[in-house]
Amino acid sequence: MIASEYKQKRGGSSAMLQVRAVSKAFHYDTTNSPNHAVLNGVSIDIKDGEFVTIVGPSGCGKSTLLNIIAGLDSPDSGSIFVKGERKTSTDPDRIVIFQEGALFPWLTVTENVEFGLKLAGVPKDKRIEKARHFVSMMQLSRFADSYIHQLSGGMKQRVAIARALAMDPDVLLMDEPFAALDVQTRDMLHNHLLQIHEATKKTILFVTHNINEALLLGSRVIVLSPSLGNIRKDIVIDLPRPRDIDSPELVLLKRQILKELEEDFQFARKENTTATREKTAQ
Amino acid sequence: MLEKKTQQQPEKKRRNKSRFDVSDAANTALFLAAFVGVWQLVFMLGIWPQFLLPSPAMVVTSIANLIADSSLPIGLGVTMLRLAAGFVVSIGIGGVVGLAMVKFPGFGKTMSSFAVGLLTFPSIAWVPFAILLIGFNDFGILFVVVMASVFSVMITTYSSIRNIPPLYLRAANNMGAKGFALFRYVMIPAATPSLILGIRQAWSFAWHALIGAEILITTLYGLGHILSIGKEFVDMGLIIATMVTIFVIGMVFDRIIFRKIEERVRARWGLDQHADSQ
Ligand SMILES: Nc1ncnc2c1ncn2[C@@H]1O[C@H](COP(=O)(O)OP(=O)(O)OP(=O)(O)O)[C@@H](O)[C@H]1O
Ligand SMILES: [Mg+2]
Numbered sequence: 001m002i003a004s005e006y007k008q009k010r011g012g013s014s015a016m017l018q019v020r021a022v023s024k025a026f027h028y029d030t031t032n033s034p035n036h037a038v039l040n041g042v043s044i045d046i047k048d049g050e051f052v053t054i055v056g057p058s059g060c061g062k063s064t065l066l067n068i069i070a071g072l073d074s075p076d077s078g079s080i081f082v083k084g085e086r087k088t089s090t091d092p093d094r095i096v097i098f099q100e101g102a103l104f105p106w107l108t109v110t111e112n113v114e115f116g117l118k119l120a121g122v123p124k125d126k127r128i129e130k131a132r133h134f135v136s137m138m139q140l141s142r143f144a145d146s147y148i149h150q151l152s153g154g155m156k157q158r159v160a161i162a163r164a165l166a167m168d169p170d171v172l173l174m175d176e177p178f179a180a181l182d183v184q185t186r187d188m189l190h191n192h193l194l195q196i197h198e199a200t201k202k203t204i205l206f207v208t209h210n211i212n213e214a215l216l217l218g219s220r221v222i223v224l225s226p227s228l229g230n231i232r233k234d235i236v237i238d239l240p241r242p243r244d245i246d247s248p249e250l251v252l253l254k255r256q257i258l259k260e261l262e263e264d265f266q267f268a269r270k271e272n273t274t275a276t277r278e279k280t281a282q
Numbered sequence: 283m284l285e286k287k288t289q290q291q292p293e294k295k296r297r298n299k300s301r302f303d304v305s306d307a308a309n310t311a312l313f314l315a316a317f318v319g320v321w322q323l324v325f326m327l328g329i330w331p332q333f334l335l336p337s338p339a340m341v342v343t344s345i346a347n348l349i350a351d352s353s354l355p356i357g358l359g360v361t362m363l364r365l366a367a368g369f370v371v372s373i374g375i376g377g378v379v380g381l382a383m384v385k386f387p388g389f390g391k392t393m394s395s396f397a398v399g400l401l402t403f404p405s406i407a408w409v410p411f412a413i414l415l416i417g418f419n420d421f422g423i424l425f426v427v428v429m430a431s432v433f434s435v436m437i438t439t440y441s442s443i444r445n446i447p448p449l450y451l452r453a454a455n456n457m458g459a460k461g462f463a464l465f466r467y468v469m470i471p472a473a474t475p476s477l478i479l480g481i482r483q484a485w486s487f488a489w490h491a492l493i494g495a496e497i498l499i500t501t502l503y504g505l506g507h508i509l510s511i512g513k514e515f516v517d518m519g520l521i522i523a524t525m526v527t528i529f530v531i532g533m534v535f536d537r538i539i540f541r542k543i544e545e546r547v548r549a550r551w552g553l554d555q556h557a558d559s560q
Binding site for chain 1: 449450452453454455456457458459463467468471472474547550551552
């Protein structure tokens, strides 16, 4: 079988990243409205070298989950482990690539890539050498001394990837990094990312609202449901990459995921209408 | 294709800018010539006696004399020293208090409304206070200069750091920037474009206050002091010569030094891209 339900083995020591029963609710100022539970006991195990994509509609808590994993946000309950070690704050072992790139406009491309190494106290000649390596890996050598505003959107995301790789993190966390790009550039970057994953064997957790993207990239696709605040489906995709989105297997999987999300949507709508009815009754 | 286009962009921009600079200089020269011409004309009409309105040539002679007897260079030097001292103290105190305001939000909120109030307070109004408290000396002048500019530095530090996009801080934090490293390598550079604007404003406040204070708090040296001597001895040539010097200093700092720094930062950040098309 090409696609199969992922079977979670609890307490497996081979896991690179473990998300354990993470919950998070947001509190609103309006006193009588309930807290908005975004994540509801989410648990994920990711093995070393896995490329996991998380897909879910906008607002379902993908960024929230990723930020918690990165230590940029703290969960209400639950915990994060990297190589079996509990993590409660940010650490260069988990680097986030943000949708907007978050590159520093006051630094050149190379200086941006060097940034984390400089903080880590890597000597200058060594970090320049390393930065050059990743800049050329992302095919940006011609722009090594350019400032960020001189780059196109796709180039910016490549710099962000180079900057993350230079830190040599255990886990690469990507939050819709290609969402703002045009289709051709995105295709190009997909292939580029797959090559890098092939070459570096980094563990990658990639979040997106784009089902095609999730299916093309992931060796495992996790569907996040806004109504549950939890994982709706966890599928292992055993197809070689690069993949064809029009292949029968992926078309089937896509239809399946869309159906799941549609059910979710209807559920959410029903809840919404009951909520409004209650409100009007008051 | 895309890549080529972005690479050529800076080149084109530079060429545009240099052409702009030439026409800018021509405009300035034309304006100056017209101004001197009108001045000469008014002089020749003889509305005021010569000692009250000297001709441009007479002012040039005044300047030459002042330079020859070295009273202008000394006065200028003393004034610039005071300016530098006052400005350094302002940046030091304003910067530290501004950072404390960021660190302690309660203090920041109170202090910022207080400082905004003092920002509009006319610096000359500090002079009697400074004379009685400190006396007719350099420290009295320094006090007025610092009071005129320190609140501007404070507010600027406070607001530029608070307005740093949180995304930069999150990304830096994620890469291991904490404490002083975060401050030195992220907060300061991220706040630089707006810090420069504020420091430019603080400089201009300090400069205004300094000349005013030098006129009112009499000491032995300084451009302001030369102005009050000119008034005492009814020497309009001396007064206008000093005014020209003050004007030139202001231009040099504001138009050349601060603008160059600002342009460089803005170009690096790409903040002028939209302005080009206007
Ligand atoms: N700081 C916050 N305060 C209050 N509510 C928040 C906060 N951050 C996120 N939320 C809410 O949590 C939910 C999930 O947000 P999140 O950003 O994780 O969604 P997402 O899946 O990343 O969406 P998108 O695809 O649009 O990026 C949203 O309903 C959002 O309104
Ligand atoms: Mg998001």
